[in-house]
Amino acid sequence: MMINVKLNNKEFNYDVYQIINLFFLFPDIKFVEENYDYNIEVKEDVIVIQKGSESYEYIINKSYKRKEEVKKAVFLYFSKHTTDELPWGTLIGIRPSKKALELLQAGLSEEAIIAEFKEKHVTREDKAQLCIDVAKFEKNIVNTKKDNISVYIGMPFCPTRCLYCSFASNPIEKCKDIVEPYLQSLAHEIKEVSSYIQEKKLKIECVYFGGGTPTSVNDEQFEFIMKCIYEGFTEKNNVKEFTVECGRPDSITYKKLSTMKKYGVHRISINPQTMNDDTLKLIGRTHSVGDVTEKFTMARELGFDNINMDLIVGLPGEKITHIIKTCEKILELKPDSITIHGLSIKRASKLHEKMLNNYRFEVPGQEELNKMYEYTVELSKKLHMKPYYMYRQKNMVGNMENIGYTRPGYEGIYNIQMIEEKQTVIALGADAVCKVVFLDENRHERFANIKDVREYIKRLDEMIQKKIELLETLYGSDANELSD
Known part of the structure; x- marks a missing residue:
């Protein structure tokens, strides 16, 4: 859909774009001077929106920031012309x-x-x-000390690439030749970063092994990298939380679960996304609902007492009946925490590409999405869970949220620290983003490793050096003297 907008103040282009974008699926919004659909004038005391002969006026509340008032005016105007409740x-x-x-x-x-x-x-x-409930939960967990850090390790491989995925998740069958070189490179980065952490006497609170799918490599390769992580970051550091995002049930084996127990993993995530076989097939997953139950039961029998499960609301083709079935199946398994994601249609995903090429996917409407979310809230209550962290993404179907629910004492500490951006996260692996937090200045700086796996392998030492240079701005001797 093409939408042409005339706006008299370019300062608000981004804000107007973002609000209009909420009301349409993949609109092509352009700011023009003529042949426009909407004319938006931001005046001293009023915002006027015109479409044809129709005119709408919004009186500006000068106690709020002007851009917030522009967003509100545009939102109220478009709300009047749709039945969607955002x-x-x-x-x-x-x-x-x-x-x-x-x-x-x-x-x-x-x-x-x-x-x-x-x-x-x-x-x-x-x-x-x-928002209040999540804030109250987080306030006693959010980091307050500069030398407390978390470590993220990324595995950029998956059994297959899901329809909605935009992450560095290369289908492992197509790149077996680079798995071993990647693991050797990652082991080198672990060793170098571990030495730096020890040298600076930093305290590791959480270690998170994500991806991609960490368990997509074979049993021996998984054992190798888990041993590296253990020796580099968890063995002598008394970390509060060591999480492995197993993710795909089709990549989980008894041996890998045993390896995780051997190296002291506290928390794992088994992510079905849906408990409907027809949807799993549509989105490109090769496992079944039965596989989810089997691997979850296996993990419980091996002694894992802190298991998270991820679900997605708004998947193509899903209706209320699908989400009801998913919630019923998850209730039977009784995980210790659940994370509810709204479908986000990322530009780098196959889903976005197919939709641009007019491949018809049936996506739930706003009213149906609202009801789907209500079912997940009821699921959290039946599991005796409370919301503990939350974040939102652009291009989410229905303009909803991603939210983690947990039983008391089973919250993912790393999730809270990562979302609140009050703790430095040192990230390793292809496409991993290191975030250095300057608490006194209420700001952070990022450094991203290269996304392409082959380039990551070639240029690893360069990236390690740049990462340490950034960390030195916070933890170097001069920086420490200034902070003291």
């Missing part, structure tokens, strides 16, 4: 719970925070309350 209103940021946490720390009551969310951002009350 419960997050104008909140398009990744971390809405951070706003709630800041307001709680400023001494505002829950009622006052909800009122501000509704008035300023047109946020539905239950979503504002969700």
Whole structure:
């Protein structure tokens, strides 16, 4: 869909674009001077939106930032012309719970925070309350010490590439020749970064092995890299949490689960995404619902008492009946935490490519999506879980959220630290992003390893050097003297 917009102040182009984008699926929004569909004028006291002979006026509240008022005006205008209920209103940021946490720390009551969310951002009350609930859960866990860090290790391989995926997840059957060189390179990076951490006497709180799918390599390769991670980061560091995102049930074996127990993994994630075989086939997964149950049961029998399961709401072809079945099956398994994702249609995914080429996928409408989310909330209550972390993404079907629920004491600490951006995360592997947090300045800087696996192998020493140079701006001798 082509949408041409005339806007008298280019300062607000991004904000107007983001709000209009909420109401349409893949709109082609362009800012023009003539032949426009909508004319938006931001004046001193009022915002005027015109379409043809129709005119809409919004009186600016000068106690709020001007760009927030522009977003609200555009949101209210388009809300009048659709039956869709977008419960997050104008909140398009990744971390809405951070706003709630800041307001709680400023001494505002829950009622006052909800009122501000509704008035300023047109946020539905239950979503504002969700932000508060997550903020209250997080506030005693969020990092406050510079020398506390987490470590992320990435495995850029998967059994197959899912329809919606945009991550570095190369189908392992197509790149077997580079798996061994990659693991050797990753082992080298682990050794170098481990030495740096020891030298600076940094305290590792969490180690997270993700991907891709860490368990997509064979049993011997998995044992090799797990031993490297253990010796480099967890053996002598008394970490609070060592997580392995097993992910795909078709990649999990008894030997790999035994290896994880051997090297002290605390928490694993087994991610079905849906418990419907027809959907699994459509999205490009080669496992079945039966495989999910089998591998989950195997993990329990081996003594894993902290298992997370990821689910996606809004998958192509899914209806209310599908999400009901998924929730029923997950309730039977009784995981210790669940993470509910809204489908995000990423530009680098096969799903986006196919939709651009007019391949017809049936995606749930807004009202149906809202009901689907309600079923996942009910599932969390039946499992005696509470929301503990949350984030949002662009291009999410239905403008919803990704949210983690947990039984008390089983929350993923790494998830909280990563989302709240108050702890330095040293990331290793292809496409892994290192984030160095300057707590005193309330800012962070990133360094990303190369995404291409072959280039990562070739240029690894260069990346290690650049990563350490960035870390030295926080942990080097001069930096330490300044912070003292």
